[in-house]
Amino acid sequence: xxxxxxxxxxxxxxxxxxxxxxxxxxxxxxxxxxxxxxxxxxxxxxxxxxxxxxxxxxxxxxxxxxxxxxxxxxxxxxxxxxxxxxxxxxxxxxxxxxxxxxxxxxxxxxxxxxxxxxxxxxxxxxxxxxxxxxxxxxxxxxxxxxxxxxxxxxxxxxxxxxxxxxxxxxxxxxxxxxxxxxxxxxxxxxxxxxxxxxxxxxxxxxxxxxxxxxxxxxxxxxxxxxxxxxxxxxxxxxxxxxxxxxxxxxxxxxxxxxxxxxxxxxxxxxxxxxxxxxxxxxxxxxxxxxxxxxxxxxxxxxxxxxxxxxxxxxxxxxxxxxxxxxxxxxxxxxxxxxxxxxxxxxxxxxxxxxxxxxxxxxxxxxxxxxxxxxxxxxxxxxxxxxxxxxxxxxxxxxxxxxxxxxxxxxxxxxxxxxxxxxxxxxxxxxxxxxxxxxxxxxxxxxxxxxxxxxxxxxxxxxxxxxxxxxxxxxxxxxxxxxxxxxxxxxxxxxxxxxxxxxxxxxxxxxxxxxxxxxxxxxxxxxxxxxxxxxxxxxxxxxxxxxxxxxxxxxxxxxxxxxxxxxxxxxxxxxxxxxxxxxxxxxxxxxxxxxxxxxxxxxxxxxxxxxxxxxxxxxxxxxxxxxxxxxxxxxxxxxxxxxxxxxxxxxxxxxxxxxxxxxxxxxxxxxxxxxxxxxxxxxxxxxxxxxxxxxxxxxxxxxxxxxxxxx
Numbered sequence: 001x002x003x004x005x006x007x008x009x010x011x012x013x014x015x016x017x018x019x020x021x022x023x024x025x026x027x028x029x030x031x032x033x034x035x036x037x038x039x040x041x042x043x044x045x046x047x048x049x050x051x052x053x054x055x056x057x058x059x060x061x062x063x064x065x066x067x068x069x070x071x072x073x074x075x076x077x078x079x080x081x082x083x084x085x086x087x088x089x090x091x092x093x094x095x096x097x098x099x100x101x102x103x104x105x106x107x108x109x110x111x112x113x114x115x116x117x118x119x120x121x122x123x124x125x126x127x128x129x130x131x132x133x134x135x136x137x138x139x140x141x142x143x144x145x146x147x148x149x150x151x152x153x154x155x156x157x158x159x160x161x162x163x164x165x166x167x168x169x170x171x172x173x174x175x176x177x178x179x180x181x182x183x184x185x186x187x188x189x190x191x192x193x194x195x196x197x198x199x200x201x202x203x204x205x206x207x208x209x210x211x212x213x214x215x216x217x218x219x220x221x222x223x224x225x226x227x228x229x230x231x232x233x234x235x236x237x238x239x240x241x242x243x244x245x246x247x248x249x250x251x252x253x254x255x256x257x258x259x260x261x262x263x264x265x266x267x268x269x270x271x272x273x274x275x276x277x278x279x280x281x282x283x284x285x286x287x288x289x290x291x292x293x294x295x296x297x298x299x300x301x302x303x304x305x306x307x308x309x310x311x312x313x314x315x316x317x318x319x320x321x322x323x324x325x326x327x328x329x330x331x332x333x334x335x336x337x338x339x340x341x342x343x344x345x346x347x348x349x350x351x352x353x354x355x356x357x358x359x360x361x362x363x364x365x366x367x368x369x370x371x372x373x374x375x376x377x378x379x380x381x382x383x384x385x386x387x388x389x390x391x392x393x394x395x396x397x398x399x400x401x402x403x404x405x406x407x408x409x410x411x412x413x414x415x416x417x418x419x420x421x422x423x424x425x426x427x428x429x430x431x432x433x434x435x436x437x438x439x440x441x442x443x444x445x446x447x448x449x450x451x452x453x454x455x456x457x458x459x460x461x462x463x464x465x466x467x468x469x470x471x472x473x474x475x476x477x478x479x480x481x482x483x484x485x486x487x488x489x490x491x492x493x494x495x496x497x498x499x500x501x502x503x504x505x506x507x508x509x510x511x512x513x514x515x516x517x518x519x520x521x522x523x524x525x526x527x528x529x530x531x532x533x534x535x536x537x538x539x540x541x542x543x544x545x546x547x548x549x550x551x552x553x554x555x556x557x558x559x560x561x562x563x564x565x566x567x568x569x570x571x572x573x574x575x576x577x578x579x580x581x582x583x584x585x586x587x588x589x590x591x592x593x594x595x596x597x598x599x600x601x602x603x604x605x606x607x608x609x610x611x612x613x614x615x616x617x618x619x620x621x622x623x624x625x626x627x628x629x630x631x632x633x634x635x636x637x638x639x640x641x642x643x644x645x646x647x648x649x650x651x652x653x654x655x656x657x658x659x660x661x662x663x664x665x666x667x668x669x670x671x672x673x674x675x676x677x678x679x680x681x682x683x684x685x686x687x688x689x690x691x692x693x694x695x696x697x698x699x700x701x702x703x704x705x706x707x708x709x710x
Contacts, residue, residue, distance in 0.1 A: 031111045034382035034399035036067070036121040041382075043104055055122070060190035066101040067121045068189065070251035072290040073097070074115040082113055093259050097294040099252040101191050117389070118290055125249040125278040125457075150635060150648065151614065153236025153566035155573070157182075158222045159261030159274035160559075161254055164211025164523050165245040168202045170539055170546045171215075171223035171233070171521040172241060177202070180224065181241045183264050187257060188247040194260055205525060207245025212523040214245055216551050217277050219521030221559035222566070229537055232519045232548045235563020235610075238570075240270070249278055251291050258295060262303055271573040273304040275562040277555035279456025281310070281317055281432045282397060284347040286503035288390045292461035299463045299577060304569075306562045307459035308554035309466045309509040310498030312435050316449035319439045320430040323423035330447050331368070332431045333361055333418045333440040342417055343434040344398040347503065351392040352427040356383055358400070359418040366443065368418065416440065430503065452601075454498035455508040463577050465565075466508045468604060469494040469515030469557035470591070476519060476550065479535050488516060493591065493602060497554055500601040509604040511584045512591075513564075515557030522547035564610045568617045571648070579620060587612035611637050615646055619677035633698040641684045641709060643694070650676045651698045658682075658707070659693045666692065684709055 032040070042051035052062045061067065071090070073079045076098050083090045083100060086109070090100040102110055102121075111119050165184075173179045178198045185194040186207045195201055207214065222241050223234035242264050244257035258274060265272035283289040287296075299305050321330040336342055348354060358371040385396040400417055421429055430453070433439060439449030459466035471488040478484065488494070494516040500508040519536045524547045537548040568583075569575055588606035590596045599605055614635060633654065635646040647654070654671040666687060671680065682694075684707065692707040 031116055031118050032107065032384075033118070033120045033123055034384045034397050035123050036069075036107070036119065037382045037384070038399060038401070039067075039122055040104065040107060048104055058189050060188075064101075064190060065105070066103050066190075067107070068191075068248070068250060068252040069100055069102050069107070069110075069119055069121040070255055070291070071098050071100060071110070071116060072118040072120070072294070073113075074117065078115055079113060083110065086110070091256060091259070093255045094294050094297045096297075097255060097290070099256050120251045120290070123251060123280075123282070125254065125280045151567040151570050152238025153222065153563065153570055154238035155270060156236065156239045156566040156569045157242055157261065157265045157268070157270050157272040158236060158239040158562060158566050159242045159244070159258070159265075159272055160214065160218045160221065161244045161246060161257040161261075161274065161276055162214030162217050162278070163207060163209040163246050163249065164526060165207045165209075165214035165218060165243050166205065166521070166523040166525055167207070167243060167245075168205045169215055169219070169228070169521050169524070170541055171219045171228035172243075173202070173227040174224070175227065176542070180222070180239070181243050183242045183260060185244045185257065185260055186247075187244060187253040206523060207243075207247070209245060209247045210526045210528065212526055212549070212551070213277070213555065214243075215523040216518075216520045216549075217275060217555060217559045218243060219548075220518055220556060221275055221563040223521050227541070228521065228546070229539065229548050232521075232537060234520070235560060236566035236570075239563075239566045242272075254278075255291075255294060258298060258305070262298055265303065271302070271304075271569040271575075273306060273562050273565045273569060275559050276305060276307040276458060277553075277558045279308055279310055279459060281312065281434055281454070281456060282343045282345045283432075283457040283460070284345070284388065284391070284393065284395055284503060285430070285432065285453050285455065285457075285460060286347075286391060286393075287460050287462050287506055288388055289457050289460070292458045292464065293390075295458050296461045296463040304465070304565055304575075304577060304580065305458070305461070305463075306465045306467060306558055306565060307461070308456065308558045309459050309468045310454055310456040311496040311553050311555075312454045313451065313493075313497045313499055314495050315435055315454075316439045316451055317433050317435055317437075318430065318451070318453045319441075319447045319449040320428060321421065321423070321447040322428050323425060326425050327422055328425075330421050330423065330429070331359070331361075331418050331445050332421065333416055333442065333446045334433055335416060335438045335440050337436050337438055339436040340401065342398070342400040342437055344400075344419060344431060345433075346396045346398070346419070346421070346429055346431045348394040348423075349428045349430070349503070351387060351394060352424045353385075353394050354421050354423045354427070354429055356385075356396060356398070357420040357422075358398075359420055361416045361418045361442075363414050363416060363442070368420075368445070418446075452499060453501065453503065455500050455502060456498065460502055460506065460508060462506065465510045465561060465577075465580070466500075466604070467554060467558040467561050468497040468499075468509040468512040468602075469552070469554045470497070470512045470607060471516045472514035473517070476517070476536060478533060479538055482533070484533070486517070491592065494552070494554075494557075497557075497602075507599045507604070510581065511561065511588055511604045511608045512606065513557040513560040513608050515554055515560070516552040517550045518552065518556045518560075519548055519550050520556075522549040561608055564608060564613065567610065568613060571614060571617045572620055575617065575620070583613045583616045584608065587616055611635070611644070611646070615677055615679060618646065618648060633701050633703065634696055636705065641687075643682045643684075643707070645680045645682065645696070647674045647676055647678045647680075650674070653699065655697045656682065657695045657697075658684075658687075659695070661691055661693070
């Protein structure tokens with residue numbers, strides 16, 4: 001049986017400043033997101049310790065009475081000085097955002113500072129692999145087959161912000177005592193500091209979160225084979241790693257983590273690409289949410305962010321309604337799906353304001369009953385309303401707690417939560433729920449839900465790559481030799497992959513990558529995930545087991561792209577976001593039925609092609625002088641009985657010879673003045689079956705490779 005209490009507090013705005021209406025207990029929330037409002041209200045009513053425990057916050061927070069907040073403002077320097085005078089140490093993220101651990105009894109005071117626009121706390125993003133544990137199919141990671149390339153991500157930093165990261169996993173080590181993780185940071189509800197140095201990072205072992213997600217994601221992007229698996233290594237095994245393990249995926253922690261990645265790259269003068277396999281649907285889906293916009297400003301200045309599109313492709317999380325008359329009413333009906341909290345976000349397509357009222361819908365009698373404002377106990381709901389300063393759209397967020405309190409309003413799951421919207425003629429209102437909950441449409445009183453406009457934040461950001469997932473393989477074997485087969489169709493979009501477009505018709509997602517199923521490193525410290533039918537490989541070192549296993553989700557597709565971007569950045573560290581989009585546009589492989597080089601709201605530009613993209617990267621003249629990898633003259637892609645040679649730099653000449661193992665020269669090719677990005681194809685159809693050596697010579701280098709003709 002579930003209990004529900006609701007208390008409604010409206011914050012209305014007719015301009016850029018939010019005007020708060022005081023509640024009857026004297027508390028006046030202003031500019032504060034609804035989850036944090038609810039917690040502060042509880043703190044006023046029942047005390048901080050009880051409120052913290054009811055929210056599941058850690059003992060550390062209870063002891064310090066501080067919450068890590070993201071503070072969005074007009075002038076960071078001015079706000080930072082004022083916070084310093086209040087004894088609060090703040091950390092700059094951008095010109096319009098900072099983070100700070102703020103005592104609960106000072107949050108309201110901070111919110112009243114004139115240049116503060118928005119304070120966000122206790123709102124958490126979700127890991128986007130919630131489909132991952134239901135099946136056991138995987139694809140060998142892309143670098144495991146086919147591509148013999150000098151590009152490994154060397155000289156590039158890959159940043160991972162996630163949870164469940166096993167820092168000492170063999171996939172990230174170069175030796176017993178050294179790791180490619182150059183900085184690690186365990187972030188949660190209380191203040192911590194980054195960890196540096198191989199000895200310290202290996203000794204830390206893990207971020208302490210009972211998850212495999214972060215280890216798996218890091219392994220896909222940057223897992224190595226020096227100490228780790230020779231089969232299931234990552235896309236960019238030569239990249240250096242900044243690993244941020246978050247037990248608390250709040251705006252503030254994520255911004256701090258991104259700032260660490262950027263700072264470490266800037267200190268070393270290295271290009272960087274950050275992976276965010278996480279997200280939320282509680283935003284306007286137009287790219288003008290503060291969190292995404294701050295990340296946009298960070299990537300403009302030299303880095304790149306790759307983010308999961310979301311796993312809601314098969315879910316009804318969106319609905320909209322067009323109002324045809326003044327005062328017309330529409331209902332958005334939500335199935336809580338067994339969740340104890342409901343998050344609902346509503347956005348008008350213009351500045352016209354609408355009003356909201358909470359209702360209960362009885363699924364037996366088909367009747368609606370208004371929810372009265374109730375005395376506050378241990379749970380409740382908040383409604384936060386404002387005009388977005390960038391779009392002027394009227395936006396509202398609703399938070400409802402469905403647990404605690406003495407009044408039983410939802411009995412035996414026969415009543416559902418509903419929001420009644422009273423709108424204006426000619427206006428349109430969209431609504432989204434956080435997954436776990438779903439939109440319903442039992443009769444004509446309610447707006448019809450659909451499966452569109454699903455792209456998560458921060459993937460919706462204008463300078464952030466949004467990644468969808470497709471199936472690249474149907475079979476794999478467990479370490480016990482059991483063969484596992486999936487019913488998914490190879491080459492098809494994953495059923496869970498979220499689709500676009502955005503509210504402003506932004507072209508999201510950008511591209512798709514293999515994400516169903518991939519095998520990568522597992523967090524062996526979390527024994528609940530170590531199940532035989534998920535595990536493909538176990539390596540033992542110093543008496544300890546290190547695992548590789550299967551997961552799926554856009555979470556897994558995202559680090560595939562992150563690793564590929566790292567390879568491209570090694571070839572050209574000066575690549576811009578616009579250039580990467582152009583490369584994806586021109587080189588991605590279309591899905592069946594998709595027109596080549598045309599963006600599609602389900603597929604983006606299609607399936608990312610690492611090698612084809614690398615050719616385009618090498619052809620960009622602006623980056624020639626800054627190419628870092630000149631260890632080998634060519635990149636080689638093996639395809640059955642042919643090899644494709646891609647020249648990494650312009651040469652005076654190149655000579656290619658093929659010899660049998662007894663020394664006989666089978667044939668020879670000479671190239672005069674091959675140019676950077678030029679591709680040549682070597683065919684071996686006429687060679688007898690056997691093993692051969694191919695020798696590639698240029699003015700400054702000689703390389704040799706083995707060919708097996710079957």
